[in-house]
Amino acid sequence: MSVRSAHLDASIADLATRLAGGEVTARQLAEESLARIDARDKPLGAFLRTTPEQALAAADAADAAIKAGIAGPLAGIPMAVKDVLVTEGVETTAGSKILAGFRPPYTATTVRRALGAGALPMGKTNCDEFAMGSSTENSAYGPVHNPWDLGRVPGGSSGGSAVAVAAGETTFALGSDTGGSIRQPAALTGCVGLKPTYGRTSRYGLIAFASSLDHVGTFTRTVADAATVLAAIAGHDAMDSTSAERPVEGMAAGLAEGIRGLRLGVPKEYFVEGMEPGVEAAVKTALDQLEKEGAELIDISLPHTDYGVATYYIIAPAEASSNLARMDGVRFGHSAPDARTVTEQYARARAEGFGAEVKRRIMIGTYALSSGYYDAYYVKAQKVRTLIKQDFDAAFEKVDAIVSATSPTVAFPLGAKTQDPLAMYLNDVLTIPADLAGVPGISVPCGFSEDLPVGLQVIGPSWREDIVFRVAAAYESLNDWGSRVPTALAGAV
Amino acid sequence: MPFLVHGLNYNPHPMKLTIDEVRHVANLARLGLSDDELEAMASQLSTILEYIDKLEEIDTAAIPPTAQVGELADVMQEDEVGPSLPQEAALANAPAREDGYFRVAAIQE
Numbered sequence: 001m002s003v004r005s006a007h008l009d010a011s012i013a014d015l016a017t018r019l020a021g022g023e024v025t026a027r028q029l030a031e032e033s034l035a036r037i038d039a040r041d042k043p044l045g046a047f048l049r050t051t052p053e054q055a056l057a058a059a060d061a062a063d064a065a066i067k068a069g070i071a072g073p074l075a076g077i078p079m080a081v082k083d084v085l086v087t088e089g090v091e092t093t094a095g096s097k098i099l100a101g102f103r104p105p106y107t108a109t110t111v112r113r114a115l116g117a118g119a120l121p122m123g124k125t126n127c128d129e130f131a132m133g134s135s136t137e138n139s140a141y142g143p144v145h146n147p148w149d150l151g152r153v154p155g156g157s158s159g160g161s162a163v164a165v166a167a168g169e170t171t172f173a174l175g176s177d178t179g180g181s182i183r184q185p186a187a188l189t190g191c192v193g194l195k196p197t198y199g200r201t202s203r204y205g206l207i208a209f210a211s212s213l214d215h216v217g218t219f220t221r222t223v224a225d226a227a228t229v230l231a232a233i234a235g236h237d238a239m240d241s242t243s244a245e246r247p248v249e250g251m252a253a254g255l256a257e258g259i260r261g262l263r264l265g266v267p268k269e270y271f272v273e274g275m276e277p278g279v280e281a282a283v284k285t286a287l288d289q290l291e292k293e294g295a296e297l298i299d300i301s302l303p304h305t306d307y308g309v310a311t312y313y314i315i316a317p318a319e320a321s322s323n324l325a326r327m328d329g330v331r332f333g334h335s336a337p338d339a340r341t342v343t344e345q346y347a348r349a350r351a352e353g354f355g356a357e358v359k360r361r362i363m364i365g366t367y368a369l370s371s372g373y374y375d376a377y378y379v380k381a382q383k384v385r386t387l388i389k390q391d392f393d394a395a396f397e398k399v400d401a402i403v404s405a406t407s408p409t410v411a412f413p414l415g416a417k418t419q420d421p422l423a424m425y426l427n428d429v430l431t432i433p434a435d436l437a438g439v440p441g442i443s444v445p446c447g448f449s450e451d452l453p454v455g456l457q458v459i460g461p462s463w464r465e466d467i468v469f470r471v472a473a474a475y476e477s478l479n480d481w482g483s484r485v486p487t488a489l490a491g492a493v
Numbered sequence: 494m495p496f497l498v499h500g501l502n503y504n505p506h507p508m509k510l511t512i513d514e515v516r517h518v519a520n521l522a523r524l525g526l527s528d529d530e531l532e533a534m535a536s537q538l539s540t541i542l543e544y545i546d547k548l549e550e551i552d553t554a555a556i557p558p559t560a561q562v563g564e565l566a567d568v569m570q571e572d573e574v575g576p577s578l579p580q581e582a583a584l585a586n587a588p589a590r591e592d593g594y595f596r597v598a599a600i601q602e
Contacts, residue, residue, distance in 0.1 A: 105582040199563045212561040241568040242561065310545045321522060328523070330595050335588035343523065345598045351525030359524060363515070363534055364541060366522040380548050382558030387551065389559060421537055422544055438562030462564075 008032050008168045009485075012077050012225040015171060019066055019076045026062035026076030029171075030055045030120050033078035037122065037169045040492055045144045046163040048083050050123035051090055062118045073232050075118030080164035080173035083124040084131050085111050085216070086205045094207045095129040095139035095157075098327050098334045098353025108205025109240070110174060110216045110233040117232040122170050125160030129355045130324065131181055131209045133157045134427045137418055138357045145414070146189060147486035148452050152411040155185030158219070162189040165219040167489060172229050173219040178209050179312050180407075180431025182217045183443040187406035187455020190445045190481065192472070194218045194226040197462045198438030199244035201230075202237035210319035211242075213312075213435045221482055223444060223473040227252035230465065246463055254470035260294030262471065265399030269305035270430055275408040278449025283405045286446050286456050289478050290403065290471070298399050302391040307384050308432040309425055314368050314381035315436070320358075321365030327353065360421060389437045396461040401471050404430055406443040406455030430457060440465045444472040445481035453481070509539040 007015060007024055018024045034052055041047050055078070062076040081087065084094045086104035093099040107115075115121060128138035136144040136159025144159035146152040147167040154163045158175030162185035165173050175182045177195035186193025194217045201216040208214060218229040234248040266287060271280060291297050329335035329349030336348035354362070368377035395402060408430060417424040434441040439462050446456035456475060460468040476482070515535045519526045526534060580593055589596040 102586055105578055105585065198561075199565070238570065242563045242565060244564060304551070307548060307551065310548050313541060313545060314548075325523075329588055330597055331583075332586035333588070337589060339598045341602055342597045342600050346523040347520075347525035350523060351527075354524070356530075359526070359530070360534065360537060360541075362522050362524055363518055363538055366524075367510075367518045367538065367542075370518060370521060377545070379558050380553060381545075382560060383553035383556040384548055384551055385562075386556050386559040387553070389562060422540055425541075436562070462562075 006032065006168065008036050008078070008171065010171070011222045012074065012171055012220065012228050013222070015077055019071070026059040026066065026120065027056065029076055029078055030059035030122070033120070033122050033170055040167055040169060040489065043145060043150055043488070044147060044163050044167055045142055046125055046160040046167065046169060047080070047123045048093065048126050048141055048160070049091060051121050054090070055120045055122050058115065058118070058120045062120065065118060072117035073228055074114055077119050077172065078122050078170040079114055079119040080122055080125045080161055080170040081111055082127050082158050082161045082173070082175045084127060084176050084207045085174060086207065087111060087121070087124065090124065092124065092207070093141070094131070095127045095141060096353065096355070096358070097140040098349070099332070100334065102332050106205065109202035109237045111205065113233045114174065114229070125158070125164055125173060127160055128157035129358050130207065130320070131157040131176055131178055132320070132357050132361055134180070134184060134424050135412070135417065136160065136185070137414065138355055140355055143414060146411045147488045148190065149411065150488050152413050152452070153188070155188035155407070155411065157181040159185050161219050162186055162191060162193065165191045165221060166486060171221065172225060174233070175217060175219055176206055177215045177217050177435065178213045178316060179435050180428040182219065183431050183441055183455065183457060184407050184428060186219055186443040188411040188453065190453030190484070190486065192220045192223055192226050192445070193443045194220070194230060195434065195441050196230055196234065196465055197440045199242050200234050200246065200440070200463070200465070202240040202243045204237055204239035208323040210316040211323060212319060213316055215435065223442070223469055223476050224252065224255055226442065227255065227465070227469050251465045252469060254466050255473045257470055258293065259290060259471055259474040262295045262401065263298055263399040264290060264295045264471065265298050265300035265395050265402040267300050267302045267305065267395070267402060267404060269302050270404035272408050272429055275405065276410060276449060279405050279408060279410065279454050282447040282449055282454040283456060286475060287403060290475060293474055293478065300395050300399060300402070302395060302433065304384065304387045304391050305429070305433055308388060308436060309429055311381045311384045311388065311436060312428070312432045313364065313425055314377050315385065317361040317365030318368050318378050319365070321362045321369065324358070324362055329353070357421070385436050388433050392433070392437045392439055401467050402459040403471065404457045404459070406430060406457040410449050410452035410454060434459050438462060440468050442468050442472045444476055446475070447479070447481055451487065508535060509542045510535050
């Protein structure tokens with residue numbers, strides 16, 4: 001088994017020490033990241049485009065800041081950005097043909113803050129079109145491959161960001177999670193994926209999929225790094241009216257405290273039918289380890305879990321059908337210039353520009369919001385969303401955090417679920433409820449099943465990312481899963 | 494229970510959506526679909542909607558709907574003029590423009 005060694009395989013915390021001590025420069029890290037992407041990315045497909053000029057300029061600025069003693073918390077750290085976050089002047093497509101060539105006039109708040117903290121923008125990562133998918137096979141620009149087995153998916157929709165980190169191309173990445181799109185690919189590729197509380201990170205500049213469910217979050221190598229990046233990108237933003245005025249300090253305070261006396265809820269509904277035995281075994285082993293560390297395991301019930309997917313597949317498409325109305329080929333994006341009427345122009349631009357899954361969701365959403373069905377589908381789903389939220393509220397009266405598998409399966413083969421949309425949707429059964437309730441969740445590497453990574457999910461109450469980090473860090477410290485190099489990269493540069 | 498669709502009663506089984514209904518929804522969404530796509534969509538959406546029907550198992554008569562889970566409501570700001578996107582930047586990605594405006598095809602034939 002090969003073990004990681006290069007700077008690009010280190011954590012943000014280690015790199016910050018090396019940068020401060022002059023052991024490496026930001027410029028060297030930028031060059032190492034570019035070389036890694038060059039050497040490794042072709043069979044993986046994580047990046048849609050790299051931005052070497054911006055990365056090197058940011059590296060020189062970071063080196064100057066480090067020298068002057070005014071470096072930000074992410075100074076000199078290579079970053080990848082999911083292509084649903086807009087970046088001024090840099091093509092941003094959301095994995096869709098309809099936005100080919102779109103150069104946004106501004107930068108998303110979370111990206112702007114990461115850059116302000118000194119991060120190096122290495123490039124934009126591939127994703128399911130408009131973040132709609134669980135395998136990154138719905139990108140108009142081709143799939144992303146899992147570095148543990150190139151014949152398998154990396155999960156989705158943030159598959160490119162997950163792989164950029166899992167394959168050591170960058171040290172961290174930004175992504176978005178609407179139904180599990182950060183936590184599930186983190187689990188399937190063996191890195192740490194964080195979805196914060198709804199309102200913790202600004203959605204300004206995140207190309208909207210489902211506004212009440214969209215969260216910007218992080219991919220990192222360690223739990224401590226997730227806390228570092230979150231602290232840098234979180235906080236109130238006047239440009240997003242749902243962003244909360246909550247302090248971001250102290251989220252990493254409990255990282256080294258351990259979990260003695262913490263009450264961890266184990267929801268019986270999260271051991272779902274169809275869960276792979278290897279995943280179940282890895283999670284049960286993790287639960288035993290947490291108990292030995294002094295946590296109290298408590299059996300709990302989240303009774304409406306089984307309705308999460310159905311609820312999500314009304315609410316998310318309904319919001320998407322409205323949000324994606326702006327993709328009409330008038331102000332930006334693919335157009336149908338020879339159309340005779342504007343109605344024809346819209347219909348053709350969208351017919352030619354959108355892929356099959358996006359069309360499907362626009363159709364479900366439009367149907368669910370249409371006259372005669374609004375109450376039966378949309379309002380009904382909103383009511384069940386209340387019950388799912390209440391499930392979490394009741395659970396967090398009894399426990400400090402909830403622990404489960406992130407995904408019921410390991411990475412599946414490319415093409416295995418593309419002909420069966422419902423089977424693909426059911427992959428998100430364990431991640432969707434936290435999006436519906438807005439509570440924070442993390443996936444942390446939890447061993448292997450058939451040589452493929454398994455993820456452990458920790459969910460906390462709203463605004464308690466500190467507890468999520470504390471439990472995840474305690475588990476992480478007991479194991480060494482993150483140090484293994486993905487199989488397909490053995491012997492790679 | 495049959496639903497009322499465009500003034501017609503129909504039985505939602507075995508296919509929840511007919512091709513005509515799919516065509517109507519596509520028109521509402523301003524989404525052009527080929528005949529093949531209409532057919533595939535009718536079958537796939539029917540399967541998905543049948544799955545979603547499991548929500549009917551839950552009695553929600555007394556449950557209020559949740560539109561959003563954030564802690565904020567009715568966020569207001571001062572009505573002040575601030576910087577906005579310059580016209581050239583706003584138009585830079587336009588497929589067609591004329592005299593500083595976005596150009597579209599005729600509204601009516």
